[in-house]
Amino acid sequence: MSAKILDGKAVAEKIRQNIKREVEELKGKGITPGLVTILVGENPASVSYVTAKQKTAHELGFYSVQENLPENVSEEKLLKMIDKYNRDPQIHGILVQLPLPKHINEKRVLYAIDPRKDVDGFHPVNVGKLVIGEPCFIPCTPYGVLMLLAETGVPVDGADVVVVGRSNIVGKPVAILLMQKRKPVGNATVTVCHTGTKNMAEHTKRADILIVAAGVPKFVTADMVKEGVVVIDVGVNRIGTTPEGKAKLCGDVDFEGVKEKASFITPVPGGVGPMTITMLMKNTLESAKMWAGLPSEVA
Numbered sequence: 001m002s003a004k005i006l007d008g009k010a011v012a013e014k015i016r017q018n019i020k021r022e023v024e025e026l027k028g029k030g031i032t033p034g035l036v037t038i039l040v041g042e043n044p045a046s047v048s049y050v051t052a053k054q055k056t057a058h059e060l061g062f063y064s065v066q067e068n069l070p071e072n073v074s075e076e077k078l079l080k081m082i083d084k085y086n087r088d089p090q091i092h093g094i095l096v097q098l099p100l101p102k103h104i105n106e107k108r109v110l111y112a113i114d115p116r117k118d119v120d121g122f123h124p125v126n127v128g129k130l131v132i133g134e135p136c137f138i139p140c141t142p143y144g145v146l147m148l149l150a151e152t153g154v155p156v157d158g159a160d161v162v163v164v165g166r167s168n169i170v171g172k173p174v175a176i177l178l179m180q181k182r183k184p185v186g187n188a189t190v191t192v193c194h195t196g197t198k199n200m201a202e203h204t205k206r207a208d209i210l211i212v213a214a215g216v217p218k219f220v221t222a223d224m225v226k227e228g229v230v231v232i233d234v235g236v237n238r239i240g241t242t243p244e245g246k247a248k249l250c251g252d253v254d255f256e257g258v259k260e261k262a263s264f265i266t267p268v269p270g271g272v273g274p275m276t277i278t279m280l281m282k283n284t285l286e287s288a289k290m291w292a293g294l295p296s297e298v299a
């Protein structure tokens with residue numbers, strides 16, 4: 001089999017059109033979804049992600065604010081800024097770009113964000129709600145993975161899903177979401193592995209659906225998967241620069257080898273990445289509806 005490529009860019013674009021339409025409708029009611037992105041320092045990857053988020057927010061008709069703080073900003077100053085936006089009625093989503101400089105306590109910063117504006121879904125209140133299956137902000141990357149799986153039409157109900165990676169932002173939430181009694185994408189039998197799992201291939205070979213967020217370039221190779229598997233590659237590894245100075249990316253899956261066996265596979269770039277940004281917009285839209293007292297998916 002040679003896999004169908006799951007085009008994250010195209011799926012993201014379709015979802016964005018729906019968001020855009022809803023934003024126009026909301027604006028008719030006097031509501032404009034508002035997003036602030038806070039960047040500390042000038043890490044080139046972070047700068048490019050935040051720029052992409054701002055650009056998308058703008059294209060969709062959001063009110064959006066970009067805050068740039070110097071690398072040496074104090075934690076106190078950052079916390080004060082968060083507090084300001086917690087109270088700002090024009091803002092429905094607050095995103096503090098990670099990673100933060102070492103002198104800042106990341107946990108304290110993330111916990112300071114009002115959980116009702118936590119469009120990243122990183123606050124413990126939202127993590128707790130996610131685990132018990134209550135409406136909440138679903139973290140953007142796991143949310144994007146669910147939307148891509150839904151797009152394949154492959155049944156998830158009862159399927160063997162193997163997740164490689166157990167981070168708080170990808171592996172753990174995606175595993176929990178897929179095991180929930182949740183439609184259309186849920187009710188799976190989920191196995192969670194990590195790079196230290198013994199006999200890794202014994203697990204991955206059983207997978208009907210394989211989600212890889214290991215943080216290791218080309219960690220999953222063709223000999224580790226079964227024929228017909230659906231592969232979602234969450235890895236974003238910078239493996240150099242092109243002659244034009246753009247970052248060269250590769251995933252956690254050996255795409256060229258695995259695509260010969262898979263039924264569906266996501267490319268890197270152009271797979272999960274564009275979905276992540278789009279689901280951030282979705283969360284901000286849903287937050288604006290919640291704050292306006294309208295029916296919303298997050299409350």
Ligand SMILES: Nc1nc(=O)c2c([nH]1)NC[C@@H]1CN(c3ccc(C(=O)N[C@@H](CCC(=O)O)C(=O)O)cc3)C=[N+]21
Pocket residue numbers: 048049052095096097098099120140236247249268269270271272273274276277
């Ligand atoms: N508070 C916070 N929230 C985040 O959601 C967050 C974060 N911090 N820190 C960093 C990670 C990483 N992340 C990505 C977003 C988009 C692409 C993306 O669009 N990638 C493109 C390629 C982009 C490129 O060429 O660099 C693609 O895969 O096609 C990738 C990665 C969000 N993150």
